[in-house]
Amino acid sequence: xxxxxxxxxxxxxxxxxxxxxxxxxxxxxxxxxxxVSNGEFGTLLSLGAVGSLVSLLAAxxxxxxxxxxxxxxxxxxxxxxxxxxxxxxxQAWQFLICITLMGAATSAFHIAVNGQxxxxxEPTGENLIPRLHGYWSAGALASAILxxxxxxxxxxxxxxxxVSIIVFLLVLYFLRKMGGxxxxxxxxxxxxxxxxxxxxxxxxxxxITLAICSGSLLEFGIGDWGAIFSKEELHTSARNAALPYxxxxxxxxxxxxxxxxxxxxxxxxxxxxxxxxxxxxxxMALTTVGKALSHTSPTLGLxxxxxxxxxxxxxxxxxxxxxxxxxxxxxxxxxxxxxxRIGVINTILTFFCKxxxxxxxxxxxxxxxLMLPALALMAVxxxxxxxxxxxA
Numbered sequence: 241x242x243x244x245x246x247x248x249x250x251x252x253x254x255x256x257x258x259x260x261x262x263x264x265x266x267x268x269x270x271x272x273x274x275x276v277s278n279g280e281f282g283t284l285l286s287l288g289a290v291g292s293l294v295s296l297l298a299a300x301x302x303x304x305x306x307x308x309x310x311x312x313x314x315x316x317x318x319x320x321x322x323x324x325x326x327x328x329x330x331q332a333w334q335f336l337i338c339i340t341l342m343g344a345a346t347s348a349f350h351i352a353v354n355g356q357x358x359x360x361x362e363p364t365g366e367n368l369i370p371r372l373h374g375y376w377s378a379g380a381l382a383s384a385i386l387x388x389x390x391x392x393x394x395x396x397x398x399x400x401x402x403v404s405i406i407v408f409l410l411v412l413y414f415l416r417k418m419g420g421x422x423x424x425x426x427x428x429x430x431x432x433x434x435x436x437x438x439x440x441x442x443x444x445x446x447x448i449t450l451a452i453c454s455g456s457l458l459e460f461g462i463g464d465w466g467a468i469f470s471k472e473e474l475h476t477s478a479r480n481a482a483l484p485y486x487x488x489x490x491x492x493x494x495x496x497x498x499x500x501x502x503x504x505x506x507x508x509x510x511x512x513x514x515x516x517x518x519x520x521x522x523x524m525a526l527t528t529v530g531k532a533l534s535h536t537s538p539t540l541g542l543x544x545x546x547x548x549x550x551x552x553x554x555x556x557x558x559x560x561x562x563x564x565x566x567x568x569x570x571x572x573x574x575x576x577x578x579x580x581r582i583g584v585i586n587t588i589l590t591f592f593c594k595x596x597x598x599x600x601x602x603x604x605x606x607x608x609x610l611m612l613p614a615l616a617l618m619a620v621x622x623x624x625x626x627x628x629x630x631x632a
Contacts, residue, residue, distance in 0.1 A: 245421040246368070248414040249360060250375040252312070252353050255414070257379030259320050259407040260346055263327055263400045264463050265387035265482035268471055270396070273330050278468065278606070282598020284335055285464055288343030289591035295344035296587055299351045300580025307425035308359070309415055311352035316411045319345035324404040327396050347587070351579045358568055358575030359423040367500075369561040374496030377557070381489030388482035426574075448567040449582050451623030453589040455516070455559035457613035458523070458552055460590065461597060462488050466549070469606040473531060474545060475538040487546050488553040495557025508562065508631055509624035519555020520618035523548040524611055531607040556617055563623065566630035 263270065271281045303311040318341055326338035354369070361368040383403070390399050415422070466484040470476045502511055526548030534541025564579065571578045593612070601609035 245418050246360065248417045249353075249356060250372060251414045252356075252411060253372045253376040254379035254382075255407050255410050256349060256353060257376045258383040259323055259404060260342075261380045261383040261463075262387065262403040262407075263323060263396075265384050265467055265485055266327075266391060266396055266399070267464070267467050268478060268481065269391075270327060270329075270335075271468070273396075274332060274335055276332065277602060279599050279602030280332070282464065282601065283595060284332060284339060286591050286594040286598060287336055288339040288346075289587045289594075291340035291342065291344035292347040292587045293343075293584060293591075295347040296351070296580050296583040298580070299348040300355070300574075300577040300583075303348075303352045303355050303423075303576040304574045305425055308352050308356040308423040310425070312349060312356075312411070312415060315345045315348035315352060316408055317345075319349055320404040320408040320411075324401045327400045347583055351576050351583065354564065354579055355574070355576030356423050360421070367565055369565045370496045370499045370558050373561040374493050377489050377492035377496060381486060381493060384482055384486045384489055388479055388486065391479050391482065423576075443571070443573070443581065444585055445567050445570055445582070447623050447626040448563050448570070449585045450589070451620045451626075452560055452563045452567075452582060453586045453593070454616040455556055455563065455620045456586075456590070457593055457597075457616045458519075458556055459488065459492075460594060461610050461613035462549055464594065465597070465601060465606050465610065469610065470542060470545065473606055474534040474541045476542050480542060483542065484546055484549045487550045491550045491553025492557040495554045496561065499558045499562070507628065509628035512559070512562070512624045512627065513621050515555035516559070516618050516620045517555075519552040520614045522555075523552035523614045523617075526551075527607055527610060527614075531605075552614065552617065559620055562627060566627045569630040570626070 267281075271278075274281065274284075276284070299311070299315075322338045322342040322345060326335060326342065329335040329338060357368055357372050386403075387399070462484055466488070467478075467481040470481040470484055471478060506514075526544045530541040530544030530548070532541075533544065564582070567582055568575050568578050573581075593616070597609045597612055600612065
C-alpha cells in the first residue's frame with residue numbers, strides 16, 4: 241500500500257473488522273444476558289441473514305449509482321449503531337431487531353468497501369483484494385485480543401459501545417482523507433431499469449458462489465461457536481475462550497498478506513487444492529482429539545483445538561479474496577454489482593448452513609457440529625479450475 245489513498249483504504253478494511261468483531265469474543269456474555277439455549281442463540285445469530293439479504297438485493301446497484309462515499313457513510317451509521325445497541329439487549333426480540341439491522345449494514349459496507357478496492361486496482365490490474373482482506377483480518381485480530389484482555393475487567397456494554405463510537409469516527413476521517421479517489425456514482429438514465437433487473441435478470445456464478453460459502457463456513461463457525469465450545473466443552477475460562485478466534489485471525493493475516501509470495505512458486509489452483517485438504521483434515525482430527533483429552537487436561541484440549549484452528553485458518557485465509565477476484569474477472573458487470581449478486585446467494589446458503597450447525601450443536605455437541613464447516617472447506621477444491629481459468 242504505497243499511496244496515502246491506498247493506506248486509507250487499508251485502514252477502512254481494518255476498522256470495519258474492529259467494529260463488527262468487537263462483540264464476537266464476548267458471545268457467552270451476550271447469550272447469558274438473553275437466557276437462551278445454544279440452539280436458540282445460534283438461530284438468532286443466523287437471522288441476521290434476513291437483513292443482509294434485503295441489503296444485498298440492491299446494495300451493489302446503489303453503491304454503483306451513488307458512489308463509495310455515500311454508501312460507506314450511510315452503512316457505517318447503521319452498522320456501528322446496531323453493534324453498540326445489541327449488547328444492551330436482554331430479550332430475544334430486541335436482539336433480533338439489532339442483528340437484522342447489523343446484517344443489512346454489514347453487507348452494504350462490505351459491498352461498498354470491496355467495490356472501492358476493485359475500482360482502485362482496475363487501472364493497473366494489480367490484485368489488491370487478498371492484502372486488503374489481510375488488513376481486515378488484522379482488525380479482527382486486534383479486536384479479538386482487546387476483547388480477551390477486557391473480559392472480566394471492563395463491562396460488556398462499556399467495551400463495545402466505546403469501540404463502536406471510536407471506529408465510526410475514524411471511518412469518517414479516512415473517507416475524508418481518500419478524497420477524490422473514491423469511486424464516484426454513475427448517473428445512468430437507465431438506472432431505474434437496472435435496479436429492476438436485480439429481480440428480473442439475476443446472473444449467478446454458481447461455481448464461485450458455492451465455493452465462497454463453503455470456504456467461509458469455518459470462519460463463521462469459529463466466530464459463532466469457538467468461544468462457547470472452548471468454555472462449555474473444553475472447560476476453559478472465559479478469557480482463554482477467545483484464543484481460538486485470535487489464532488484464526490493470525491492465520492488469516494499470515495495467509496493473505498503472503499499469498500503473493502506463494503503464487504510465485506505454486507499455481508493458484510494447486511495451492512487451493514493442497515490448502516483446503518490439509519486445513520480440513522487437520523481441523524477435524526485435532527478438534528476431535530482435543531475434545532477427548534479435555535476431560536482430563538482442559539489446557540491440552542484447548543491447545544490442540546487452537547492448533548487445528550490455526551492450520552485450517554491458513555488453508556482458508558486466501559480463499560474468499562481470491563474467489564471474489566475471480567468472480568469479478570469472470571463477469572462483465574461492475575464489481576459492486578457482482579459482489580451483491582454473490583452476496584445474495586451466499587447469504588441464503590450461509591443462513592441455512594449456520595442454522596443447521598446451530599441445531600446440530602444443540603442436538604449433539606458443538607465439536608460434532610464444527611465438522612460440517614471443515615468438510616465444506618475441503619469441498620472448495622471443486623472451484624480450483626474456475627479460479628485457474630479466471631486468472632489465465
